[in-house]
Amino acid sequence: MIDVTVIVVAIAANAGIAIADFARAKFVLNNSAEVGVPPSWLPMLGALKAAGAAGLLLGLLGVPVIGVLAAAGLVLFFVGALVAHVRAGAYRKIAFPALFLALAVGALVLGPAG
DSSP, rough: OOHHHHHHHHHHHHHHHHHHHHHOOOOHHHHHHHTOOOOOGGGHOOOHHHHHHHHHHHHHTTTTHHHHHHHHHHHHHHHHHHHHHHTTTTTGGTTHHHHHHHHHHHHHHSSTTT
């Protein structure tokens, strides 16, 4: 049961932050500026997060290979986000990508094929 819970939380978190990216929420714009990510990248980054959430959902719905690939993609994405935060010295906000990374790792390890 905890495996499904972790994956559902990962889906909700990634879908939510993708929506914030698409909406160009103020906190997203501020964080992006702090780590040196141009606002023009937000739609692409949001699309990647949304695709990850959709892939995790497909994994739960019976296509485990898609779920595994989505979780692995999100792990790579959020490792990149952590690197961007470290390079920019944005340690105040590093907990956010770290939490998303933990959820992605959890989904990868605990997922249907994990």
